[in-house]
Every structure is written in structure tokens, then in C-alpha cells.
Amino acid sequence: MSDEQAWLTRRFEEDRLRLRAVAYRMLGSATEAEDALQEAWLRIDRADARSVENPGGWLTTVVARVCLNMLRARRSRREEPLDVRPADPVAGLEDAPDPEQEAVLADSVGLALLVVLDTLTPAERLAFVLHDMFAVPFDEIGPMIERSPTAARQLASRARRRVKGGAAVPESDLSRQRRVVDAFLAASRGGDFEALVSLLHPDVVLRADRAAGPTPEPLVVRGAEKVAKGAGAAAQRARFSQPALVNGAVGLVMAPRGRLFLALAFGFANGRITEIDVIADADRLRDLDLAVLDD
Incomplete structure (x- = not known):
């Protein structure tokens, strides 16, 4: 293993918990979040990181782009939660490596938040999650979704209004x-x-x-x-x-x-x-x- 590969491996492991948190909020599934980290690592391992000035931001960008692709693929294959429904919604969790982990993670993040995030477009979800939850600047978010920083800010604002909603009672x-x-x-x-x-x-x-x-x-x-x-x-x-x-x-x-x-x-x-x-x-x-x- 070269010095660069050793550095990449060490830095990825140091940031794994944060990167996993990004992936989970983007995808809403512990299993899919792990899949995203594996795919991101394959891309990172092949990359030339010698000129990277902000390793943490770079790793976040790679993971976010993988998650964005997964969200877009989910929509294009019509794998939205409302389209394919098991007879018992909970029964599908039997195939998960750790069903209890799914429940614990959902409680820690907020199940209602994950549900509302799932109603957003992939670009809205990425802009909101990265900016509002992980303080990523819009200057960095814009290129990920091929939008200007101003457009990324508008997407996050639209998502924020959806998340907060409006109460019909006092x-x-x-x-x-x-x-x-x-x-x-x-x-x-x-x-x-x-x-x-x-x-x-x-x-x-x-x-x-x-x-x-x-x-x-x-x-x-x-x-x-x-x-x-x-x-x-x-x-x-x-x-x-x-x-x-x-x-x-x-x-x-x-x-x-x-x-x-x-x-x-x-x-x-x-x-x-x-x-x-x-x-x-x-x-x-x-x-x-x-x-x-x-x-």
C-alpha cells in the first residue's frame, strides 16, 4: 500500500461516522447508507487525492454524490415507498442485517424527518441535508447538483418550508x-x-x-x-x-x-x-x- 493509499484509508476511517450520518440522512436506510459508503470508498481509492486541500469536504462531496445518484436511480426505477408495498410493511425488515439498528437510527434522527425528506426531490434533499444538517456551504453544494449556489440555496429553502410545514391548530x-x-x-x-x-x-x-x-x-x-x-x-x-x-x-x-x-x-x-x-x-x-x- 502506497503512502497516499494509507493516508486515504486512515482519513476515511476517521470520518466514517460523519460520512455514514450524511448517507443515512440522504437515504433513510442504514443498509443503503453502508452501500453508499462502500461505493464512495471505491471511488476514493481510485482518485488522485494529492491536491486535495480540504479532505473532509472532499470525502463528504464524494459520499453525497453517490447518495444523489442512488436517490435518482430510486426515482427512475419507481422504487418510491408508495409504489411497491409489502403485505405487512414491517415484514420487509426481516431481510435487514440489523432491524433493531434501523429503529434506533430512525429514533436518533427523527422518523418524521426521514418521511418528509423522502417527499423531496433528490436535489432538494441534498441541498437541505448538507447545508442545514452538516453546514456545507452552498458554494460547494451547487456543483454537486449542477446548479448555481443561489439555486442551491433556493432548493434548501423550499425543502425547509416543506419540513416545517404549517399547523392547522393553535x-x-x-x-x-x-x-x-x-x-x-x-x-x-x-x-x-x-x-x-x-x-x-x-x-x-x-x-x-x-x-x-x-x-x-x-x-x-x-x-x-x-x-x-x-x-x-x-x-x-x-x-x-x-x-x-x-x-x-x-x-x-x-x-x-x-x-x-x-x-x-x-x-x-x-x-x-x-x-x-x-x-x-x-x-x-x-x-x-x-x-x-x-x-
């Missing part, structure tokens, strides 16, 4: 909704039947479209105990769910590997859940206005 109501939804999610994950019942209005109505399952036809369930029983049985799905703004109110999104498969929109009254709309139909998911909740 902030105080959002806070109350968030507490109820957080408690509902915790009880669902833990299979706590009594806690679920306490959060539901006695006459709560749950509606699930055909794509949500488990029946081939739309499902309507009425009553706190029946709805709580179903929510408790969905603990596995709840592991890959997080609160988000769904059409301007607090709801839940489920997205294994950062790809949206299902959303729950809630109705509230007097601190309890009165309605749950379980949305899994591809067209309905595309029409949702999703955004990230402020912590």
Missing part, C-alpha cells in the same frame, strides 16, 4: 394533542390495554382503508375497548412509528427504513382521541400534508 392545542399521541404511541408499543382505553373516547371510531389491512375491504371499528385491542396488537408496527404533523394536526407516521407506509390521523375532544383514520392507500398518502413537529 400551538397550545398542538401541545395537548402531542401529549395524547405520545401516550398513545407508548401504550401501543408496550401493549398497555388499560392505558390505551383511558386515552380513547368511549365512542371512538377507527377507520382503516383497504391497504392498511388486515381485511381486503375498508375497516370500521367502534368503541374504546375494540380499538385499544387492535392498537395493542400493532406493537411491532408502533416500533417504527413517530409523531408528525399530518394535515396540520398531530398524528403518527410509520416508516420502516425511512419510507412512508402508513399514517394515522387523529380527532380529539377533551383530551381524548375520538377518531383514528388509518391511511395506507398510496394515493391518499401522496395527498397528505406531512411535516416535522418541533420538539
Whole structure:
């Protein structure tokens, strides 16, 4: 191994955690992020790095370009999360090297953020992720997407507006909704039947479209105990769910590997859940206005 190759290897390993973080936020999948790092290393190993003045920025650029190509290929092959859907959205994770790692990474980054990022164009996603999350200047981002720095800034701004969204209810109501939804999610994950019942209005109505399952036809369930029983049985799905703004109110999104498969929109009254709309139909998911909740 030459001195240059040894230096490249050492520097790549030193920056691996940061580069992996870039790739994960770009792609939303731990497995795909590792694939991107492997591809980036092949390119780096073949490159002439003797004239590189900013090694960290150069490595970030290589990884970002690989991720951009992967995102574009995903779209051109129509591998968007809304197009190809397994019968059980969580079942696909069985093929992942470490399903638990996917859940941990999603929690650390914010599942709702990954879902919203997945609605952006590849160029918007790259501009937003690199600038807002990793402080890469627009002068460096522009050439990656064959745009001017000003155009890259506009892409990031557009993405930022999409990520933040707009609430349809006052902030105080959002806070109350968030507490109820957080408690509902915790009880669902833990299979706590009594806690679920306490959060539901006695006459709560749950509606699930055909794509949500488990029946081939739309499902309507009425009553706190029946709805709580179903929510408790969905603990596995709840592991890959997080609160988000769904059409301007607090709801839940489920997205294994950062790809949206299902959303729950809630109705509230007097601190309890009165309605749950379980949305899994591809067209309905595309029409949702999703955004990230402020912590």
C-alpha cells in the first residue's frame, strides 16, 4: 500500500461516522447508507487525492454524490415507498442485517424527518441535508447538483418550508394533542390495554382503508375497548412509528427504513382521541400534508 493509499484509508476511517450520518440522512436506510459508503470508498481509492486541500469536504462531496445518484436511480426505477408495498410493511425488515439498528437510527434522527425528506426531490434533499444538517456551504453544494449556489440555496429553502410545514391548530392545542399521541404511541408499543382505553373516547371510531389491512375491504371499528385491542396488537408496527404533523394536526407516521407506509390521523375532544383514520392507500398518502413537529 502506497503512502497516499494509507493516508486515504486512515482519513476515511476517521470520518466514517460523519460520512455514514450524511448517507443515512440522504437515504433513510442504514443498509443503503453502508452501500453508499462502500461505493464512495471505491471511488476514493481510485482518485488522485494529492491536491486535495480540504479532505473532509472532499470525502463528504464524494459520499453525497453517490447518495444523489442512488436517490435518482430510486426515482427512475419507481422504487418510491408508495409504489411497491409489502403485505405487512414491517415484514420487509426481516431481510435487514440489523432491524433493531434501523429503529434506533430512525429514533436518533427523527422518523418524521426521514418521511418528509423522502417527499423531496433528490436535489432538494441534498441541498437541505448538507447545508442545514452538516453546514456545507452552498458554494460547494451547487456543483454537486449542477446548479448555481443561489439555486442551491433556493432548493434548501423550499425543502425547509416543506419540513416545517404549517399547523392547522393553535400551538397550545398542538401541545395537548402531542401529549395524547405520545401516550398513545407508548401504550401501543408496550401493549398497555388499560392505558390505551383511558386515552380513547368511549365512542371512538377507527377507520382503516383497504391497504392498511388486515381485511381486503375498508375497516370500521367502534368503541374504546375494540380499538385499544387492535392498537395493542400493532406493537411491532408502533416500533417504527413517530409523531408528525399530518394535515396540520398531530398524528403518527410509520416508516420502516425511512419510507412512508402508513399514517394515522387523529380527532380529539377533551383530551381524548375520538377518531383514528388509518391511511395506507398510496394515493391518499401522496395527498397528505406531512411535516416535522418541533420538539
